Amino acid sequence: MLVLEFKTYGKPAQFRVVDEAIRVTQFIQNKSIRLWMDGQAKSWVELSRHCSLLAKEFNFANQLNSMARQAAAERAWASISKFYDHCKKKVPGKKGFPTFQKDCRSVEYKTSGWKLSDDRKSITFTDKCGIGRLRMKGTRDLHFYPIDQIKRVRLVRRADGYYVQFCVSVDRAENVESTGKAVGLDVGLQEFYTDSDGATVENPRFLRKAARVLKRSQRRVSKKVKGSSNRRKARQILGKRHLKISRQRKDHAIKLARCVVTSNDVVAYEDLRIKNMVRNHCLAKSINDASWYQFRCWVEYYGKVFSKITIAVPPAYTSQECSNCGVIVKKSLSQRTHSCQCGCEMDRDHNAARNILSRGLATVGHTGSLILDMGNAWGDGASTVVGKSLLQQALS
Structure with a gap:
């Protein structure tokens, strides 16, 4: 998996919507952990099923793309499965019990909810959140990778602005001469x-x-x-x-x-x-x-x-x-x-x-x-x- 990162540019209103989407991601992740603590979700399949129920119960959660909601639940299940692995392996010290996230800084989309422009210099998010079109600037060329190889698109908030990351499914391998050292x-x-x-x-x-x-x-x-x-x-x-x-x-x-x-x-x-x-x-x-x-x-x-x-x-x-x-x-x-x-x-x-x-x-x-x-x-x-x-x- 190769991660390509680009700086995004847009209007202040668009980035306020991005912040709202990040807060929805944090809500779904914490809600998933609470369901697991209460014993209502004992597997990833049950957590994924609860994502659709949350969308029906909360209107702001329904505005986020369905696959983005699933990605938020995957984050919660990743922390849960890591806790289980540490318990099985009897890792000394604290086992890393899943806790609620207080400062989420990214929202992740899968294969839907976004669309790249023909020149690969801008991206448009098509879900109900209303982020719209964001311009991208970076040193990598996205024309080199087909669209079907992009498995994840992640919007990340940092201190100096907002970035978009593309997770490309590709095996990187390079050949160099043997040094014998x-x-x-x-x-x-x-x-x-x-x-x-x-x-x-x-x-x-x-x-x-x-x-x-x-x-x-x-x-x-x-x-x-x-x-x-x-x-x-x-x-x-x-x-x-x-x-x-x-x-x-x-x-x-x-x-x-x-x-x-x-x-x-x-x-x-x-x-x-x-x-x-x-x-x-x-x-x-x-x-x-x-x-x-x-x-x-x-x-x-x-x-x-x-x-x-x-x-x-x-x-x-x-x-x-x-x-x-x-x-x-x-x-x-x-x-x-x-x-x-x-x-x-x-x-x-x-x-x-x-x-x-x-x-x-x-x-x-x-x-x-x-x-x-x-x-x-x-x-x-x-x-x-x-x-x-x-x-x-x-x-x-």
């Missing part, structure tokens, strides 16, 4: 990551650099009277500041992940539990600012696109174990140099990256010597997990 990545706070070759990438620290501007914008919001137009404008400015930071993080993760995957045939990285790490209140802000998980997601995505192998390695003792002799050398977080009795002395992140690479290659077992001779024949290029046969996962 394997790399291990150790992410950190001082450097964004250090690879097994000793190369480092600077941590951008987007949030830290913008902290002064964010504090000033937040003070302006707190000084305004609640409910006033000046407070609304100040909140919008603050939202734009945060939106810029999130876009900087995403752009940095995408470009860096693509560079890593295209320049190596095998990428091993730490299988970190970010949710547990941010419990340390001293490091939580820096960990969230680094955005390690987003970088990992894009590494796995480009691994599938370019048919490369990505391996998630358990991070236990990767910094303490010597990459040369395997002896455990205990050191604190402040100690940045790994020094072993065997004579091995290097940066601790470089040592950890070498351990991550060796553990990743060890999943192949006795065929580990063949991994660099397999060229670009990595099967489906799926992300693999340590503990299972790498050949069975990659070549199935």
Whole structure:
């Protein structure tokens, strides 16, 4: 599934109608969760049946497209099914019990309720809400994809305006030359990551650099009277500041992940539990600012696109174990140099990256010597997990 995003332009009255459609979506989603809590809906089919009943009971719900109502119920059922899966798998901690949504920012249509213009530069919503025609501006060409491949159309509200997203059913695959290289990545706070070759990438620290501007914008919001137009404008400015930071993080993760995957045939990285790490209140802000998980997601995505192998390695003792002799050398977080009795002395992140690479290659077992001779024949290029046969996962 490929998501294409365009900025939309229209009249203020049209965007007020979009806000009303978003509120209807939030109402249907919360109503679906309430039906499940009351025991009146125990499956997705029953929730879908209740969508038509809500349209008959509430006139504002009837104005929204029928498939858009179903999409709102699907969101509710997704949170319910996720809660069931966590209970079955006995995930430690909170299981994520479905809660009511307080700030919905999008409305989603399926294959009806919208129509693209012939030049693919505008979209018209044809349901009873009355959104009408919205102009679109973006860098992607929709002529490349047939209309029947567009499975979802989503209107998203952000701090700097409204966007329309097209979910296109297409399998993205690109061919690149095999490099015959394997790399291990150790992410950190001082450097964004250090690879097994000793190369480092600077941590951008987007949030830290913008902290002064964010504090000033937040003070302006707190000084305004609640409910006033000046407070609304100040909140919008603050939202734009945060939106810029999130876009900087995403752009940095995408470009860096693509560079890593295209320049190596095998990428091993730490299988970190970010949710547990941010419990340390001293490091939580820096960990969230680094955005390690987003970088990992894009590494796995480009691994599938370019048919490369990505391996998630358990991070236990990767910094303490010597990459040369395997002896455990205990050191604190402040100690940045790994020094072993065997004579091995290097940066601790470089040592950890070498351990991550060796553990990743060890999943192949006795065929580990063949991994660099397999060229670009990595099967489906799926992300693999340590503990299972790498050949069975990659070549199935």
